[in-house]
Amino acid sequence: MQETSVGLIGFGSIGRAIIDSWSRAPIRNHRIQAVLVRSHQVEDAKDALGKGVVVTTDIFEFLCVRPCLVIEAAGHTAVTQHAADVLKAGAKFVILSAGALANDPFREDILALAARSGGQIVIPVGAIAGIDGLLALRRLGLSHVRYTSTKPPVSWRGTVAEQQFDLDSLTKPTTIFRGNAAEAAHFFPKNANLAATVAVAGLGFRDTEVELVADPSAPGNSGRIEASGAGSRLEVTVAGEQSASNPKTSSITGLSVLSYLENETNCLSLR
Template identity: 40%
Template sequence: MSNASTQARPARATQPVTLIGFGAIGRSIFQRMAGHSGVRITHIVVQAAGLDEARAVVGEAATVTTAVPAEASLVLECAGHAALIEHVVPALQRGVECAVLSIGALSGPGMAEQLAAAAEQGGTQLHLLSGAIGGVDAIAAARLAGLTEVRYTGRKPPSGWRGTPAEAVCDLAAITEPTVILEATAREAAQLYPKNANVAATISLAGLGLDATRVRLIADPTVSENIHQISVRGEFGEMELTMRGKPLADNPKTSALTVLSGLRFLHNRGAAVTV
């Protein structure tokens, strides 16, 4: 006698994903998701100038294009701040669920509000991924009871600050001791160092906001890792967190954990149990 509770359940459908960006982060995510049973990257969005290069790497495994396809249901952005305006906002307005790694972009005037309005218009959700930092869930939970202080210190080797305004503050090739290159709000830090200060923007959005979160950025020739230090105080108590993240091999300005954060999000979309 058959029983509905013992009948075989249908297999979980594979989640198609559109990946925006195919730089160091995008390529790592694409390569590591190959063969995943629950999630498959079906489309990759790049600028027109990068079509041939991306297609040479991807082959037949995914479709490389310059725009989010009409049939997209889930988008993961890892292309940089301009991609949020060009691709994520329109996708949200069409009702496409999106996740972004370029959190620093939300420090721009009205950017967070524009993304929220687009998600509301489309009746969908925008996910802000934790990227290179941990403890974001604890900060967001503690905020519900009230926070009094959130401070972030980012410390990287001088090579991690090349090509940024830090070059006008000090001679990165010549410094022999830790050098403070910026003390400011999270908004100012994310705007001045958009490729380096996503962490500051992330913890501020989880906590006290971009203008009430204090940030210190340091070029340190004595370290070889990206070091993140967070101090949080509020009604919940106190939290001190230090993370020593290794940079992505293909891009010293980016933490390897940023790639893993994107992978975690995708793995969870295809999993029966998520953490």
């Protein structure tokens, strides 16, 4: 079987987790050939990846290796900055920062570009269970979808929640946001990517209800999907440890990409 050439955008906490896990258990028939990093990450990335992998800060040098598949692990800005170039190159773009797709004109533009160029946009779903059931309910006729994300207060530091709540003084579970998935993606771009994934699989960004909760007793991050329609109901909760280097995300987030690569399942394909 021909080897699949892989590029990785991002060398922060999630990007490093992907590289570390890949080093321990390489993905069969796949090879990382290039990593796009920020300027201050170049030397660390070269040390971690060794010879034979292009480490660069330039998207065009990155794409010169002709990756068949590009993994984004660098945030909303990376998606909006690089999606067009990746798709024009005909590559499959695997997006972890799904909240970037809440921007309707941007989403429509890159979907149209993917259709013209032969590229593809994929969202791994291994970090949240229940997406398959949600997709099935959507075919039957969804009437309501609600996603609740509960995390310790430290996870909400550096967000707009700090302007409204004294996160360090909370003594009980506190709702810090209630609105739709589009609003959650806008106000909490680093915390609401799973909410965005649920929105893509279900009723869309405007009609997916989202509640974000700071809970001082929470041992980690959890996400709960509640959906109903056509006489059926779906309720599923996934809980996991926070990433040691980034409490805003779960440790399983990066691994969901590797699960997708190993099995070519556990993903949403946008066309």
